[in-house]
Each structure stands twice: as C-alpha cells, then as structure tokens.
Amino acid sequence: MRKLSLEESKHYIEHYPISQYFSFDITPFIQVYEFDKGEYIFHEHSFPDYLYYMIEGKAKLYVTHKNGKISLIDFITSPTFMGEMELLNAERYSKGIQTVTTSICFAISIREVKEKLLADPVFLKMLCLFLSQKTMNATAKYTQNQAYPLENRLASFILLSSDQQFYKEKHTEVCEYLGVSYRHLLFVLAHFCEEEYLTKKDRGYVLTNRQALEKLASEITY
Amino acid sequence: MRKLSLEESKHYIEHYPISQYFSFDITPFIQVYEFDKGEYIFHEHSFPDYLYYMIEGKAKLYVTHKNGKISLIDFITSPTFMGEMELLNAERYSKGIQTVTTSICFAISIREVKEKLLADPVFLKMLCLFLSQKTMNATAKYTQNQAYPLENRLASFILLSSDQQFYKEKHTEVCEYLGVSYRHLLFVLAHFCEEEYLTKKDRGYVLTNRQALEKLASEITY
DNA sequence: ACAATAATGTGAGATATCTCATATTTTCTA
DNA sequence: TAGAAAATATGAGATATCTCACATTATTGT
Incomplete structure (x- = not known):
C-alpha cells in the first residue's frame, strides 16, 4: 500500500x-492509495478506519470458514465502494478483501466524516441503491449455485467472461467464485472439451460450439 | 388480503x-392490511405498489428457477420492511413473498411518498442499516450452505429453533431454507436418531444429546 | 537466472445430495 | 364430515461434487 503524492x-x-x-x-477528506x-485492503476480522472507493482495479471479497474453506463472496470491480457496511456499524468486524490486480482507491477517513455521511441524503440514497444492487447480485448468484449443477453455471460464466471466442480465466479464481472444488471445475471443463464445446489452445480455451454452451446457460436465466 | 377498518x-x-x-x-399514508x-404479498415478477412494514406474522421470500426448483431466500419475520428494493427501483420486478402465518402489514403507497422517502435522511439511514443487515445474514447463510454439509447446518438450526429440548419445525420449510432436498433432510434426521442425538416423540424430536449437536454446530461458527 | 511459489492437470475412491416412486398420515376446506 | 391437499416417511439407484495424492508447468521475487 502506497499513499500517492499530492x-x-x-x-x-x-x-x-x-x-x-x-x-x-x-475532496478535502480524500487520500489516494495504491x-x-x-x-489486502481489509484483513478479516479487522475494524476498518477508511471507507474506500475503488476507481481502478479488481479485488476479491471473501470469508474464511472454521474448517478452512474459503468462500468467495464477490468479485469487486471498480468503480465501487468498500467498507460501507462497517461504516454503518452493521458488522462488528470486516470480511477480507484482497486485490487481484493493482488497484487505486480513494480513502475516506471514517472517523472524520462518519457523522456527516450518515446524515447526508444524497450519500445515503446512493448507498441504499448500491447495497440493494449488491444484495440482488449476490442472491442471484447464490440461489443459482444451489439450484443448478456446475455444468450450467460454468457455461453461463464462460459466455460472460470470454473475449470473442476465447476463454481464459484462472481456474483457481473461477472455482472459488462458482463455489466448487478446483478438481470438479477441471472435470467439467474436460467434459466440455470431450463434447467439443471447447478446444484447448495456448493457455485457454476456444469456444467451438457456442450454441451448445448457450443452451446450457439458458437453462438458468429467469 | 383484507383492508382493516379505521x-x-x-x-x-x-x-x-x-x-x-x-x-x-x-401515518396519513398508512393503510393496514391483513x-x-x-x-401472497408479492407475486413473482410483479411490480409492487406498496412498501410494506410487517408488524405481525412470518413470510417466505423465494425465487422460482427456470428448472422448477424453488430457492427460499429468507424467512421474513416481523417487524420488517418488504418491497424496499422495488421502492429504490433496484429491481425491475419483485421476488415472491408468501405468508407462512396470518400477517398484519402497514402498507405505504409508493406512488404517494416515493419522492419524500428518497430524500429523507432518517428513513434512508435506517434503510441502509436494514439492507446491510439483511445482506450479511444472507451472505452468512449462503456461504455456510456451500462450506458445510447438512449435518453441521442442521445441528445448528435445530439448536436455534428448538424450544427447550424439543424440535418441531416443518420439514418442508426447513429443507427449503437449508437448501437441500426433502429426502436428504429426512436422511440426516434419521441419522441423528440412530446416533441418539434426537428421539422422535409425538410430532417432533426430543434433543437427547445436546452436546453432540453443539459439537457439530460449533464447526460452523466463526 | 534460479529457487520458491502459484497454477495447472489427472487418477482413484469416497460421500453428500438428488431424483423418482410410492405409501401413510395429517390438515385443510367445501 | 368427506374428499382434497399437504406433510411425513422410506427405498433404490443415480450423480454432482469432494478429498487427497501426486506430477508438471508457469510465474515471480531476489
């Protein structure tokens, strides 16, 4: 973490x-950090001093369970706020946030502006919207995780995250995001290759049967 | 649904x-409904006219997937708001809410007070808190669903919902809440009986080995 | 440039959970 | 109060997913 110059x-x-x-x-309350x-932007179980607004970068919001498993709650992509729940005192201690890429954030000292923010209708309205948007996304993701096998969810994910006809995401991230084991993700990817929906190439996969993937993905969307 | 008399x-x-x-x-904007x-308080995919505040009763917030599966997102217990995301226009159409018991709600016409509410810092602050509380609960529930087998989650649920040493919830509701099939819930309950953690009695189960259940449940909490 | 670390890849065996079929009992409703 | 609907109950067989072990290949820090 580096505080940027004026x-x-x-x-x-x-x-x-x-x-x-x-x-x-x-603006007088903003510091810029890289x-x-x-x-880590927030360590798990810490108590944040800053409300962050990420303007560049990408991070993972996660929680570690007692049994050692890690649940990736969400990928956080800029622009977005972080630490807003802690600002509200809605949780005693924070979840963990770890950057995936180099990230630039505005840091707003909670101590200095908490009172002002919690009385500001403009800020509060935006925050309400932001929170409900986040909740809806999370709910959609989690209910789908429960209702559909990986085959469908992965097809959907590949279509969303592939660039043109090329899929190239880190398995280690994807399996956490989709809530399955690394092993199982590889199984289903291998299965997609067998069926020739995908073909391995370089360090990624070419979408050789987009239609088949769309069919699998279409079973989810409501 | 019945509108109550003045x-x-x-x-x-x-x-x-x-x-x-x-x-x-x-108060001038409140109507009381039973x-x-x-x-149904909200049908799925409808567009609500009212913001509700449930003062008595209990309901289920759910979503129906394309494949017919139903995910119970949350049990809604009074007192609580309903329809707040729709008020914010955060979702185009609503999830479904169905009462589990007879319920009394304050209904506030969105058309009449939307503008006023979205500029009211008192209301907005409360709503932010409410939303983040809800999100945190939902997140905890879903990540745990993913990270632990039913055995642990059910033990935890039984301890939370049992009255004294007696557990008596509807299996049909519980399996939806815990995100497993009815069949599987019965399997694990049967297993608990075999191990003599529980003993069937009347229409419910007596907790005959609370300690064992606590051990199972303790593997979750963080 | 090399050692350490992270990511990828595969096999074998276990298990948590699901689907479907079917029977009985309880609760609701007309 | 009878018939319908919901809830309970159990079996058999399938499958989605996990754990662990281990080998190979990138990537990164010094």
Missing part, C-alpha cells in the same frame, strides 16, 4: 469525480 | 409505532 492524487481526483455522491465537498496486486 | 388500523398504528423511521408524519396464511 500531484498524483490530484490527477485521480479530477479524473474520477465522486462529488455526485455527496451533498458536500468530499494497493499492489495480492495485497 | 378502528382496527388505529389500534395497530398506536401499538406499532414507526414514526422513528421517518422525519415526517407517515394477509391470510399462505397468501
């Missing part, structure tokens, strides 16, 4: 305006 | 004050 900070603050989310001038790839 | 409504409005959630007088057991 110069650099100014650049980001100008290029990623967030004034629309507040009814007062938030997190390295793989760095 | 007389009855007055009684409920006095006994379940909600003025604390608003910075203006909400929903029968099993009745």
Whole structure:
C-alpha cells in the first residue's frame, strides 16, 4: 500500500469525480492509495478506519470458514465502494478483501466524516441503491449455485467472461467464485472439451460450439 | 388480503409505532392490511405498489428457477420492511413473498411518498442499516450452505429453533431454507436418531444429546 | 537466472445430495 | 364430515461434487 503524492492524487481526483455522491465537498477528506496486486485492503476480522472507493482495479471479497474453506463472496470491480457496511456499524468486524490486480482507491477517513455521511441524503440514497444492487447480485448468484449443477453455471460464466471466442480465466479464481472444488471445475471443463464445446489452445480455451454452451446457460436465466 | 377498518388500523398504528423511521408524519399514508396464511404479498415478477412494514406474522421470500426448483431466500419475520428494493427501483420486478402465518402489514403507497422517502435522511439511514443487515445474514447463510454439509447446518438450526429440548419445525420449510432436498433432510434426521442425538416423540424430536449437536454446530461458527 | 511459489492437470475412491416412486398420515376446506 | 391437499416417511439407484495424492508447468521475487 502506497499513499500517492499530492500531484498524483490530484490527477485521480479530477479524473474520477465522486462529488455526485455527496451533498458536500468530499475532496478535502480524500487520500489516494495504491494497493499492489495480492495485497489486502481489509484483513478479516479487522475494524476498518477508511471507507474506500475503488476507481481502478479488481479485488476479491471473501470469508474464511472454521474448517478452512474459503468462500468467495464477490468479485469487486471498480468503480465501487468498500467498507460501507462497517461504516454503518452493521458488522462488528470486516470480511477480507484482497486485490487481484493493482488497484487505486480513494480513502475516506471514517472517523472524520462518519457523522456527516450518515446524515447526508444524497450519500445515503446512493448507498441504499448500491447495497440493494449488491444484495440482488449476490442472491442471484447464490440461489443459482444451489439450484443448478456446475455444468450450467460454468457455461453461463464462460459466455460472460470470454473475449470473442476465447476463454481464459484462472481456474483457481473461477472455482472459488462458482463455489466448487478446483478438481470438479477441471472435470467439467474436460467434459466440455470431450463434447467439443471447447478446444484447448495456448493457455485457454476456444469456444467451438457456442450454441451448445448457450443452451446450457439458458437453462438458468429467469 | 383484507383492508382493516379505521378502528382496527388505529389500534395497530398506536401499538406499532414507526414514526422513528421517518422525519415526517407517515401515518396519513398508512393503510393496514391483513394477509391470510399462505397468501401472497408479492407475486413473482410483479411490480409492487406498496412498501410494506410487517408488524405481525412470518413470510417466505423465494425465487422460482427456470428448472422448477424453488430457492427460499429468507424467512421474513416481523417487524420488517418488504418491497424496499422495488421502492429504490433496484429491481425491475419483485421476488415472491408468501405468508407462512396470518400477517398484519402497514402498507405505504409508493406512488404517494416515493419522492419524500428518497430524500429523507432518517428513513434512508435506517434503510441502509436494514439492507446491510439483511445482506450479511444472507451472505452468512449462503456461504455456510456451500462450506458445510447438512449435518453441521442442521445441528445448528435445530439448536436455534428448538424450544427447550424439543424440535418441531416443518420439514418442508426447513429443507427449503437449508437448501437441500426433502429426502436428504429426512436422511440426516434419521441419522441423528440412530446416533441418539434426537428421539422422535409425538410430532417432533426430543434433543437427547445436546452436546453432540453443539459439537457439530460449533464447526460452523466463526 | 534460479529457487520458491502459484497454477495447472489427472487418477482413484469416497460421500453428500438428488431424483423418482410410492405409501401413510395429517390438515385443510367445501 | 368427506374428499382434497399437504406433510411425513422410506427405498433404490443415480450423480454432482469432494478429498487427497501426486506430477508438471508457469510465474515471480531476489
């Protein structure tokens, strides 16, 4: 984690305006941080001092269970807020957030502006919207995890995340996201190759039968 | 669904004050409805006209998947708001809500007060808290569903929902809540009986080895 | 540039959970 | 109060998914 210079900070603050989310001038309370790839923004069970607004980068929100399993709750992609639940005191301690790529974040000191934020209708309305959006996505993902085998969900995921006809995501991330073991993900991928829906190439997979994947994915969407 | 008389409504409005959630007088906008057991408060894919505040009763929030499976997202217990995401326009159409018991709700016409509510910091702050609380519960439930076999989750559920040493919930509801098939729930219950953690009696189960259940449940909590 | 670490890949065996079929009992409703 | 609907109960067989072990191949830090 590196605090950016005034110069650099100014650049980001100008290029990623967030004034629309507040009814007062938030810029005096903003510091800009850069997190390295793989760095933790929140450690699990810590109590955050900052509300973050990620403007560049990608991170994982996860929770570690007593038995050692890790549930990836969500991929966090910019732009987005982080630590808003903790700001609300809705949870005593935080979940973990670890960056996947180098990330740039605005950091807003909770101590300094908590009172102001929690009385600001502009901010609160945005936060309500943001929270319900997040909840809906999470709900959709989790209920689908429960209702459909990996075959369908993976087909859907491949279609969403492939670039043109090429799929190239890290298995280690995908299996966590889809809530299955690494082993099982590989099984189903192998099965897709057998059926020639996919063909291995270089470090990824070419979509050789998009229609078949669409059929599998279509069983989910409602 | 039955609209209560002025007389009855007055009684409920006095006994379940909600003025604390608003910075203006909400009572002129409140109508009181009674929903029968099993009745739908929101049909799936409908677009709600009212924001509800349930003061008595219990309901199920669910979603029906294309393949016919039903995911119970949450048990809704009073007091709670319903339809708040729709008020925010966060979702185009609603999930389904069906009462489990006869329920009494305050109904607030969205058309009449939407503008006022979305500019009311008192209401918005409460709503933020409410939404994040809900999200956290849902997240905890779903990640645990993924990370632990039914054995552990059921033990935990039995301890939470049993009255004294007696467990008596409807299997049909529990299996939906825990996200497993009816058949599998019965298997694990039978297994608990074999191990003599539980003993069947009347229409329910006596907890004959609470400690064993606690051990199983303790593997979850973090 | 090399050692350490992370990611990929595969096999074998176990198990958690599902589907479907069917029977009985309880509860609701007309 | 009888018939319908819902809830309980159990068996048999299938399958989706997991664990563990181990080998190979990238990627990364120093």
